[in-house]
Amino acid sequence: MTDELSRQEGDLPSLVDQARVRDMPGTRRGLRTREALVAAARRVFERDGFIESRLVDITAEAKCSTGTFYTYFDSKTEIFTAVMQAAQDDMMNPGMPHVDENPGNTAAILAAGNRAYLEAYRRNAKLMLLLEQVATIDPVFRQLRLTRSQAFAERSARRIAWLQRHGYADPTLDPVMAARALAGMTSRMAYYAWALEEGWDLDEVVGTVTQLWLNALGVAPDKPKSDS
Amino acid sequence: MTDELSRQEGDLPSLVDQARVRDMPGTRRGLRTREALVAAARRVFERDGFIESRLVDITAEAKCSTGTFYTYFDSKTEIFTAVMQAAQDDMMNPGMPHVDENPGNTAAILAAGNRAYLEAYRRNAKLMLLLEQVATIDPVFRQLRLTRSQAFAERSARRIAWLQRHGYADPTLDPVMAARALAGMTSRMAYYAWALEEGWDLDEVVGTVTQLWLNALGVAPDKPKSDS
Amino acid sequence: MTDELSRQEGDLPSLVDQARVRDMPGTRRGLRTREALVAAARRVFERDGFIESRLVDITAEAKCSTGTFYTYFDSKTEIFTAVMQAAQDDMMNPGMPHVDENPGNTAAILAAGNRAYLEAYRRNAKLMLLLEQVATIDPVFRQLRLTRSQAFAERSARRIAWLQRHGYADPTLDPVMAARALAGMTSRMAYYAWALEEGWDLDEVVGTVTQLWLNALGVAPDKPKSDS
């Protein structure tokens, strides 16, 4: 039982696999131009949204010609993939501190996982909003998100089932559905907090969300459920 | 304590107020044309999405000319408002059965509220997906959704606070934030179930979600929390 | 044995069938605009060639906006089809005078057919050059020309076979291949005379071509071959 809950919806584990990007340029100059384009695209996308942004805005921001864009990308969608790609490492490695994986420590484990996730979300809030938008338009990205959140839920589901089997969690819950629901709750809170509104206190969100997870699963702070 | 939890994110209480539509046509013929346009727009929007749909598709579907469209609406956004408007009644009146509002009956109340909400969502799943899309584009609709979910949360928050005050719910939770989180969880589950995937069993979803609400709030099935 | 030789390569009998044009506009105004576009396109095509001409040249010539073009045509190829369509009547009805279809009159029949064809070609020389160009680009038009010239050759072939059977023509010739060759000769002469060069005398061309047909087929001016 390792970091089963340390990743949640919003990470981008499979973006690489599903939306292949074309071969990287061979020369150093080409690499610099490509990076400039990706950075420019991120700024423009975050500023104007995916739909409202124009390729010419991106090339202008990157200080290159429209033709150059097509040297590296085939479409707005493709450079969006590259932007997400570049942000992936940060989203994928939320810098979760080590926590003792002892079942009696479930509260701390969940807290750490949620904090890591929410912090990563906050760092990339504009990008997440962007992904939300693109997912409503492009079925590929919609499917991507779905697959990903299913994968996350599965891990949480395994942890929940384990807790249930050992008497640490409410045995009446369906582990898969509960996992989906709670992961969805967390991601939605992140969305409210940093994609839409601004300024909720991170600690407060972490505290509430973790508490709700614990309560919802029926995990007693320090002893197996069956003991009560 | 009335139906504080019976409405959740996804309803459209304030659509009328924020996105004004122009005056209704005077003649009977005009009324019919307008209705045909709204119905056609709903079909086209649901089929193609808001962005991908063209006014000419809508007018073709409504069997009228493009010019006629502008007799009744000023823009694509305006007819979208009208479509949402027309769907509002169903979304607003989820047909919730009467439930005894006794605090000891909290489980049944929450179950009924969740069921009503989820059923309404399922009936209007495509429209909800649509709203999701438009909200990512149009700040008016984004704000609308936010305001609405805040309003819902406030009602849930009041109920939670009431339960806490009377010893029926975990007193350590922030009622406002918990309300946002749990309402978000429910709406996200509805989104997964009927906007993205297909075929989850309604009863199961209702059961799981309600159980999670109850657990999360620490509501004992039949006795105040303080009694335990 | 009627006008078997009265049509040759260059006519457009099947253009209608193969490259369907979209429905005609309903209103008188629309009809006028469409006609203006087709007329403008013919002028521009004849002036600049198909490849070199731009849609904007056509719309400028027709004094309408670029958008209007797309109300009536989907592409440059489609309006080219329409231009050919419009020229078809003239090419199809070369105004051949009545000639006595008596076998002893073969020379006069061939002369009349060739004259009619060559005159029609001369009237539409620029258009024929254009078709030549488009045929080298677009397989549809290439196939069209091939099918058409095959059809023409078949008719000539029947006439030749008839002449052979009755002893009026060289029986050693393959009627089908001879027909293809002689029709090709005539069309090539028309091409040289009026598509590339300018100023060959029509009567001279008709005379030479007819004489070559007669000689080539071995048709004696006034008596069956077998009599010699």
Next chain:
Amino acid sequence: MTDELSRQEGDLPSLVDQARVRDMPGTRRGLRTREALVAAARRVFERDGFIESRLVDITAEAKCSTGTFYTYFDSKTEIFTAVMQAAQDDMMNPGMPHVDENPGNTAAILAAGNRAYLEAYRRNAKLMLLLEQVATIDPVFRQLRLTRSQAFAERSARRIAWLQRHGYADPTLDPVMAARALAGMTSRMAYYAWALEEGWDLDEVVGTVTQLWLNALGVAPDKPKSDS
């Protein structure tokens, strides 16, 4: 009276003169690169046509960079000239066997000339189609073809005039125009047979075409016209 009829439209006698190519590269390496480019260009042109082919396709096929192209050629047109140039030898030396140039042998001479021409055409059919296309676009190549076919016609015309003067051919024909017509017929047959359709038997085509030449000119198989 030498090989006056052994060359016809389709050969490229004057390509060198009219469309100058730049100086050959000095080094062996450069020569190899240039040759690779020309060979690649021929393949690409034959595959995609002149208009549809892109320089980048050619350089990719030649396994060199786009920049290198401009070391050897100034434009797409120029490399096309070079491709034709390279094919010229084959087209120019159709490998015509020696035939006794005795006037009584006219049939054999014509047959040999036609066969040599048609075989060369068949070997280079795709290239001829290509030339056809470029000629419709580029006035230089159009003029080239015209000049060439005029030159050929002149030679045939001289032979025809000679035959007429000595009573071997129909004296009523205009030798120049008849030559143009018959050469055009032959080239058109080659075009039908191997540029458009496929599978006509070479011997049949040679036989028919030669027969038509003989008949058309009124050349008796074995005796002067005046003897008949």
Next chain:
DNA sequence: AATGAATGAGGTTTCATTCAT
């Protein structure tokens, strides 16, 4: 002599909106 990234003019196409009928 070779490279290949950068350029940008030049084309095509779309579609919300207007307006004369």
Next chain:
DNA sequence: TATGAATGAAACCTCATTCAT
């Protein structure tokens, strides 16, 4: 109130050619 042709700004994309390395 209804019509539907006309508009044209605004986006997209291509590719021959240049040029710094």
